Amino acid sequence: xxxxxxxxxxxxxxxxxxxxxxxxxxxxxxxxxxxxxxxxxxxxxxxxxxxxxxxxxxxxxxxxxxxxxxxxxxxxxxxxxxxxxxxxxxxxxxxxxxxxxxxxxxxxxxxxxxxxxxxxxxxxxxxxxxxxxxxxxxxxxxxxxxxxxxxxxxxxxxxxxxxxxxxxxxxxxxxxxxxxxxxxxxxxxxxxxxxxxxxxxxxxxxxxxxxxxxxxxxxxxxxxxxxxxxxxxxxxxxxxxxxxxxxxxxxxxxxxxxxxxxxxxxxxxxxxxxxxxxxxxxxxxxxxxxxxxxxxxxxxxxxxxxxxxxxxxxxxxxxxxxxxxxx
Amino acid sequence: xxxxxxxxxxxxxxxxxxxxxxxxxxxxxxxxxxxxxxxxxxxxxxxxxxxxxxxxxxxxxxxxxxxxxxxxxxxxxxxxxxxxxxxxxxxxxxxxxxxxxxxxxxxxxxxxxxxxxxxxxxxxxxxxxxxxxxxxxxxxxxxxxxxxxxxxxxxxxxxxxxxxxxxxxxxxxxxxxxxxxxxxxxxxxxxxxxxxxxxxxxxxxxxxxxxxxxxxxxxxxxxxxxxxxxxxxxxxxxxxxxxxxxxxxxxxxxxxxxxxxxxxxxxxxxxxxxxxxxxxxxxxxxxxxxxxxxxxxxxxxxxxxxxxxxxxxxxxxxxxxxxxxxx
Numbered sequence: 106x107x108x109x110x111x112x113x114x115x116x117x118x119x120x121x122x123x124x125x126x127x128x129x130x131x132x133x134x135x136x137x138x139x140x141x142x143x144x145x146x147x148x149x150x151x152x153x154x155x156x157x158x159x160x161x162x163x164x165x166x167x168x169x170x171x172x173x174x175x176x177x178x179x180x181x182x183x184x185x186x187x188x189x190x191x192x193x194x195x196x197x198x199x200x201x202x203x204x205x206x207x208x209x210x211x212x213x214x215x216x217x218x219x220x221x222x223x224x225x226x227x228x229x230x231x232x233x234x235x236x237x238x239x240x241x242x243x244x245x246x247x248x249x250x251x252x253x254x255x256x257x258x259x260x261x262x263x264x265x266x267x268x269x270x271x272x273x274x275x276x277x278x279x280x281x282x283x284x285x286x287x288x289x290x291x292x293x294x295x296x297x298x299x300x301x302x303x304x305x306x307x308x309x310x311x312x313x314x315x316x317x318x319x320x321x322x323x324x325x326x327x328x329x330x331x332x333x334x335x336x337x338x339x340x341x342x343x344x345x346x347x348x349x350x351x352x353x354x355x356x357x358x359x360x361x362x363x364x365x366x367x368x369x370x371x372x373x374x375x376x377x378x379x380x381x382x383x384x385x386x387x388x389x390x391x392x393x394x395x396x397x398x399x400x401x402x403x404x405x406x407x408x409x410x411x412x413x414x415x416x417x418x419x420x421x422x423x424x425x426x427x428x429x430x431x432x
Numbered sequence: 433x434x435x436x437x438x439x440x441x442x443x444x445x446x447x448x449x450x451x452x453x454x455x456x457x458x459x460x461x462x463x464x465x466x467x468x469x470x471x472x473x474x475x476x477x478x479x480x481x482x483x484x485x486x487x488x489x490x491x492x493x494x495x496x497x498x499x500x501x502x503x504x505x506x507x508x509x510x511x512x513x514x515x516x517x518x519x520x521x522x523x524x525x526x527x528x529x530x531x532x533x534x535x536x537x538x539x540x541x542x543x544x545x546x547x548x549x550x551x552x553x554x555x556x557x558x559x560x561x562x563x564x565x566x567x568x569x570x571x572x573x574x575x576x577x578x579x580x581x582x583x584x585x586x587x588x589x590x591x592x593x594x595x596x597x598x599x600x601x602x603x604x605x606x607x608x609x610x611x612x613x614x615x616x617x618x619x620x621x622x623x624x625x626x627x628x629x630x631x632x633x634x635x636x637x638x639x640x641x642x643x644x645x646x647x648x649x650x651x652x653x654x655x656x657x658x659x660x661x662x663x664x665x666x667x668x669x670x671x672x673x674x675x676x677x678x679x680x681x682x683x684x685x686x687x688x689x690x691x692x693x694x695x696x697x698x699x700x701x702x703x704x705x706x707x708x709x710x711x712x713x714x715x716x717x718x719x720x721x722x723x724x725x726x727x728x729x730x731x732x733x734x735x736x737x738x739x740x741x742x743x744x745x746x747x748x749x750x751x752x753x754x755x756x757x758x759x
Contacts, residue, residue: 126571132578184541188534207515207581210537214511215574217541218567221548225563232559236552240545244453247542251459254534 106415107157109422115153115163116146119172125219135200135212136219139179142195147311147427148174148278152286154423155300158416159290166228167289170235173223174282177239180216181246183209188254195328217243231288238288242281249273256340260360267345268309276308283307296411303407307424310400314428316341317393320381326430332377338363342396343389350387358383401428433742434484436749442480442490443473446499452546462527462539463546466506469522474638474754475501475605479613481750482627485743486617493555494616497562500550501609504566507543508573510536515581522655544570558615565615569608576600583667587687594672595636603635610634623738630734634751637727641755643668644720647708659704665690669723670716677714685710728755 123140125133149171156167185191186199187209193199201209227235252270256262262270283304287297318327319334320343334341347359362383365376384390401424408420450467452460476498483494512518513526514536520526528536554562579597583589589597610631614624645654646661647670661668674686689710692703711717728751735747 126575129575129578129582131582132575184537187537206533210511210514211574211577211581213541214544215571217544218570218574221563222567222571225560225567229556229560232563233552233556236548236559236563240549240552243545244542244549247538247545248453248456248459251456251538254538255456255458 106419107153107161107163109154109419112150112153112157115168116150119149119168120146120175123172131204131208132212132215135183135204135208136176136179136216138203139183139200139216140175142197144175144179144195146175148178148282151279151282151304151423154419155283155286155292156290157286157419158412159287159292165226167286169223169226170285170289171282173220173239174278174285176216176223177220177243177246178278180213180220181250183213183216185250187213188250193329227285227289234288235285238281238284242277245273245277249275249277253340261348262340262345264345264349267340267342271309271312271342272305275312276305279308279311280304299407299411303404303411303420306400306404306407307427310397310404310424310428313342313393313400314397314430316343317390317397318430320377320384321390322430332373335377335380336367336373343384343393346392346396347384347387347389350389350392355383355387397428433746434480434488434490436481436746439477439480439484442495443477446476446495447473447502450499458531458535459539459542462510462531462535463503463506463543465530466510466527466543467502469524471502471506471522473502475505475609478606478609478631478750481746482610482613482619483617484613484746485739486614486619492553494613496550496553497612497616498609500547500566501605501612503543503550504547504570505605507540507547508577510540510543512577514540515577520656554612554616561615562612565608565611569604572600572604576602576604580667588675589667589672591672591676594667594669598636598639598669599632602639603632606635606638607631626734626738630731630738630747633727633731633734634754637724637731637751637755640669640720640727641724643670644717644724647704647711648717648720659700662704662707663694663700670711670720673719673723674711674714674716677716677719682710682714724755 120140125136127133152171152174153163153167156163156171160167182194183200186194187201187206191199192202199209200212204212221239224235224239225232249270249272252266253274256266256270280301281304284297284301287300292300316334319329319341320332322331324331333339334343344359348356351359359380362376362379365372365379367373367376404424405421408417408424411417412420447467452463454460479498479501480490480494483490483498487494509521510527513521514528514533518526519529526536527539531539548566551562551566552559576597576599579593580601583593583597607628608631611624611628614627619627643661646656646668647659649658651658660666661670671686675683678686686707689703689706692699692706694700694703731751732748735744735751738744739747
């Protein structure tokens with residue numbers, strides 16, 4: 106069976122050699138730029154990993170659909186960054202910030218279309234199912250982004266709505282990656298569904314871990330300033346949980362902290378510290394860690410119904426790698 | 433053989449009953465809005481027309497891919513309207529104007545994805561070819577929009593570049609519609625290519641006719657104020673041809689007219705009149721009519737190599753309907 110190191114090599118080759126059209130350069134340069142910025146390539150890695158559970162031979166009919174997942178993910182980032190007015194991603198200017206909104210819209214569009222070109226390389230006999238899975242997922246990702254934007258104008262959202270939103274925005278594409286690899290690898294329908302659930306639950310764990318690290322991570326490994334969600338009053342698992350647990354007095358304190366000014370770096374640091382004090386009172390840090398473990402265990406439960414031994418281990422290590430930054 | 437009236441009935445039913453997801457409403461309302469605004473449904477009509485040359489039975493495996501062409505076209509309009517800052521389309525506020533840029537970006541994205549959901553309904557045995565055709569076309573449409581934006585900062589473009597741009601922005605999707613109907617209908621590869629060329633050339637004729645009508649049309653039937661391209665210094669077949677024919681003195685006059693102010697309706701009318709005087713000196717109106725006829729005849733030449741009799745007539749009448757507004 107192909108192992109993680111071989112999969113890493115395949116990913117390096119796949120994205121090192123990835124080609125887009127050359128002209129018009131104004132349209133395709135941002136695609137090359139986004140892919141060159143890198144990223145964890147979680148989705149293609151997972152797709153190749155679940156494929157490896159069933160097949161040893163890796164051709165374009167699995168490599169290109171795997172690449173499609175990363176290309177599609179980057180398309181959503183380009184458009185999300187316009188909507189969120191985010192100037193920086195992975196330490197570099199975002200596409201709209203570097204080339205303007207119009208280019209970011211249009212290059213995003215052609216990147217979405219490029220992902221379908223790659224999806225079309227799936228074996229003809231499973232192409233209709235792969236297409237259905239991918240398009241359904243792609244629409245759900247947009248629905249998740251819409252929910253996220255709808256949440257911005259609310260002072261509070263129920264935890265069930267928050268989990269639904271991250272399920273759509275993050276969970277379904279990771280689930281799709283896991284299922285697609287299995288589908289192209291020739292897995293049974295039953296295995297495909299279980300691996301979908303493995304990916305979905307792991308995606309939730311990954312997002313909660315990301316929210317956790319935004320407040321409790323290490324800036325160097327996290328890659329962005331700590332406390333950004335708190336500064337920007339961004340809905341996260343932590344605030345959602347805190348508002349859910351708080352009594353009337355603490356509830357009001359949270360809203361008061363959200364109103365604090367953040368013009369200077371001192372004010373930002375003060376706001377972050379005040380919110381983290383409040384999290385401490387409510388044991389939010391522990392709750393988040395517990396939730397990440399609970400979700401990861403649930404994901405591994407699905408994995409264990411699909412395979413055992415070395416095959417199970419590869420799925421366990423994938424999960425560890427994805428959410429293991431939280432200890 | 434199914435005739436035009438039956439195709440019109442199918443289109444009415446197809447778009448009258450078209451369904452998109454209900455939630456989140458903020459995401460899907462603009463899709464329903466765009467389809468309800470109507471339009472000429474040229475692309476699905478052509479797709480059903482070329483299919484009808486080969487098959488009499490119309491199921492979802494042709495109707496949904498035909499609908500995909502209209503859905504995709506409307507997605508490009510939503511995003512183009514953001515980039516062009518167009519406030520009105522088909523007499524109603526554009527999506528960004530009604531719901532804001534963020535919604536217009538995201539609803540456009542999900543509309544693009546929706547078109548692929550419908551493409552996936554093509555018969556499994558031709559799905560890989562249909563996918564390849566559609567994705568290649570979709571990317572070219574984006575390339576055409578990029579060229580169009582690149583042209584905005586140039587004072588003049590060669591006619592060959594202008595024709596390439598309208599070929600990408602308008603020609604290829606009409607060509608794709610013609611070929612896709614044939615492909616799903618089971619036509620030979622040779623017929624598919626000829627029908628592609630028929631659609632492409634007809635698409636060019638259609639765009640030149642649109643440019644012509646912008647200056648010489650009837651406001652009531654054209655649907656927008658006459659002279660909009662002239663007022664906005666938009667590159668059109670007419671200006672491109674005029675600059676190509678003009679001597680040094682007339683060339684300078686065109687550039688001077690482009691610099692005229694257009695703040696009041698009197699100023700607009702004056703600018704339009706001055707430019708049309710100049711067109712008259714250069715016989716641009718006649719040149720445009722001749723070009724439309726030349727391209728239409730070329731398209732019909734391709735049609736004549738595919739079929740004769742009543743089958744040829746249906747393609748001839750389609751062309752007549754599309755560019756016949758110019759007499």
